Amino acid sequence: MSPASRSPDPPDTGRRNLIDQLTADAIASDYAWPDPEGAVASSSTRARRQRLVVVASSLALAGFLLALGLASRIDNEPAMIEQRTALRERVVTAGERQVELAADVAKLREKVDKARDAALEISLLGVRLANQIQDLELSTGYAAATGPGVTVTMADAPEKGDDVDLELTKVLDTDLQVAVNGLWQAGAEAVAINGQRLSARTAIRSAAGAILVNYRPLAPPYVIEAIGGPSLLGDFQQTDDAKSLKDVSRQFGIAFSAGESRRLELPAASGRLPDTAQVVTNEPPDVDNSVEPGSAKKGDRR
Amino acid sequence: MIALVGLVLGIIIGLVFEPVIPLWLQPYLPIAVIAALDAVVGAARALLDGVFRDRIFVVSFLSNVVIAATIVWLGDLLGVGSQMSTGVVVVLTMRIFANAAAIRRHLLKA
Numbered sequence: 001m002s003p004a005s006r007s008p009d010p011p012d013t014g015r016r017n018l019i020d021q022l023t024a025d026a027i028a029s030d031y032a033w034p035d036p037e038g039a040v041a042s043s044s045t046r047a048r049r050q051r052l053v054v055v056a057s058s059l060a061l062a063g064f065l066l067a068l069g070l071a072s073r074i075d076n077e078p079a080m081i082e083q084r085t086a087l088r089e090r091v092v093t094a095g096e097r098q099v100e101l102a103a104d105v106a107k108l109r110e111k112v113d114k115a116r117d118a119a120l121e122i123s124l125l126g127v128r129l130a131n132q133i134q135d136l137e138l139s140t141g142y143a144a145a146t147g148p149g150v151t152v153t154m155a156d157a158p159e160k161g162d163d164v165d166l167e168l169t170k171v172l173d174t175d176l177q178v179a180v181n182g183l184w185q186a187g188a189e190a191v192a193i194n195g196q197r198l199s200a201r202t203a204i205r206s207a208a209g210a211i212l213v214n215y216r217p218l219a220p221p222y223v224i225e226a227i228g229g230p231s232l233l234g235d236f237q238q239t240d241d242a243k244s245l246k247d248v249s250r251q252f253g254i255a256f257s258a259g260e261s262r263r264l265e266l267p268a269a270s271g272r273l274p275d276t277a278q279v280v281t282n283e284p285p286d287v288d289n290s291v292e293p294g295s296a297k298k299g300d301r302r
Numbered sequence: 303m304i305a306l307v308g309l310v311l312g313i314i315i316g317l318v319f320e321p322v323i324p325l326w327l328q329p330y331l332p333i334a335v336i337a338a339l340d341a342v343v344g345a346a347r348a349l350l351d352g353v354f355r356d357r358i359f360v361v362s363f364l365s366n367v368v369i370a371a372t373i374v375w376l377g378d379l380l381g382v383g384s385q386m387s388t389g390v391v392v393v394l395t396m397r398i399f400a401n402a403a404a405i406r407r408h409l410l411k412a
Contacts, residue, residue, distance in 0.1 A: 031348040031358055051356040055345075056308030058360045062338040063309040065367070067316025068323060069335035 102270060109268070113143075138190060141199030141269035145190040147227040149264045150236060152179050154245075155221035157253030169252050171222055173206040175245065176213075179224055180204065182241030188226035192266040194218045199269035214270050221255070225264045233260050309342070329378065330371040333390055337370035338363065340394045340401075347401040350408040370394065 116133075120126030137143035154176070157169035176193060183191055191198045196213040198204075203212070210217040226232065236242050236258060249256035323331060341363035348354040370390050377386025 031344070031351075031353045031355065052304050054360055055356045056304045058308075058363050059305050059342065060308040060312035060315070062342050062363065063312025063314075064316040065312075065331075065335050065338045067313045068321070069331050071317060071320050 106268065141190065141197045141202070144197075144268045145227055145266045147189075147264060148230070148260070148262050149188070149190075149225060149227035150183065150233045150258055151261045151264070152183070152224040152226070152236075152258045153221055153255065154179065154224070155255035157255070169254065171211070171220060171254055173204050173211045175248060175254070176211060176222060176224070177204050178241045178245055182236055182239040182245070183224065183226040183228070183232075185239050185241065186228065186232050186235035188228040188232060188236075190227045190266050192225050194223055195267060197266050197269040202269065216270075225261070225266060227264050227266060233258060329383070329387075330374055333370045333374050333387055334367045336391055336394045336398075337367045340397050341366050343398050343401045343405070347404045347408075350405060 117130055120130040134143070138145055154171045156171055159169070180191055180193070180198065193204070193213050196202070196216055196218065198213070202214050205212055207217075210219075211222070212218070226236075242258070245256050248254055341359065344362070345354060345359045348359070373390055374383055374387045377383040
């Protein structure tokens with residue numbers, strides 16, 4: 001197909017559709033009016049050679065541009081990797097700093113506890129308050145705890161094929177919630193998931209595909225440790241929560257097992273203490289008032 | 303022959319030296335590359351059609367590269383840069399295809 005034969009008269013252009021026009025004009029626009037000069041000049045060998053060099057250098061420029069475009073694409077990649085590693089480093093250092101600070105907090109808490117105990121030791125009332133504080137610290141997750149208990153382990157189902165819905169074969173935040181509720185119901189006194197102690201302000205929720213506890217993402221397998229009396233395991237397995245988890249495990253292949261542990265060590269909760277909530281005090285604290293004096297003291301210590 | 307050597311030489315120079323492209327030029331480089339490609343394919347077709355003129359090739363090559371980049375730059379100023387580059391790429395790609403089809407007919411008679 002020669003463009004000259006296809007579009008004999010330019011006025012025709014207006015009626016053709018865009019694609020036809022482009023196809024016909026692809027060369028026409030550049031070479032439709034070949035300059036007579038070029039044909040004439042080509043008779044001289046020297047001029048021809050000169051022109052050939054010009055064409056060659058133009059083509060060299062074209063090749064250079066092409067290579068430049070390719071190289072810049074390739075070059076972008078290391079820069080991106082660099083950025084990513086830099087970001088990762090920042091995340092890691094921030095994480096390390098957080099761990100350091102958490103250790104500092106734990107040390108300072110210990111100091112405060114010792115000072116408080118020393119101050120309370122001197123009177124009978126003080127000793128009783130100290131006992132109450134200890135109890136409350138355990139149940140609120142403020143203090144690290146140790147004792148016998150139950151370990152519940154949950155893990156995602158092994159990936160089989162793509163016919164199974166991936167979301168359903170994973171342990172969900174609601175599964176952990178159910179397990180923890182069952183443990184509380186069975187009489188657990190302190191619970192931690194993968195080393196994250198649960199306190200009154202702990203939420204178990206999922207965000208961006210990860211399960212967050214105390215705002216820290218956890219990786220499977222999920223190990224729930226609960227300190228409680230000798231009947232904790234039996235009671236837990238009697239709860240509806242444990243039964244429904246067994247059903248889920250059977251249906252979706254999620255690993256779910258519970259066993260007794262002789263000695264568990266749960267860390268203190270890393271979550272924050274109440275900032276705004278205050279204990280209601282109607283009367284001056286006295287010895288018989290079981291909860292309020294301790295809580296008031298706790299509030300004061302912030 | 304010399305022309306082909308020039309093309310290969312240009313690619314080698316570009317790949318070996320890997321010059322750093324200024325950041326402000328980077329959005330226009332791909333467009334310039336497509337325009338250059340279009341000019342080269344157009345020249346190849348003209349050569350086979352017997353209407354190739356070196357002067358036209360050099361002038362159209364340089365002007366097309368500059369115009370394509372300028373259009374996109376102008377589009378960037380008007381806030382339609384990405385649409386402009388899409389438009390330029392579509393037009394140039396269609397030309398490349400049309401010219402490539404003509405070359406194919408010449409070489410393979412199909």
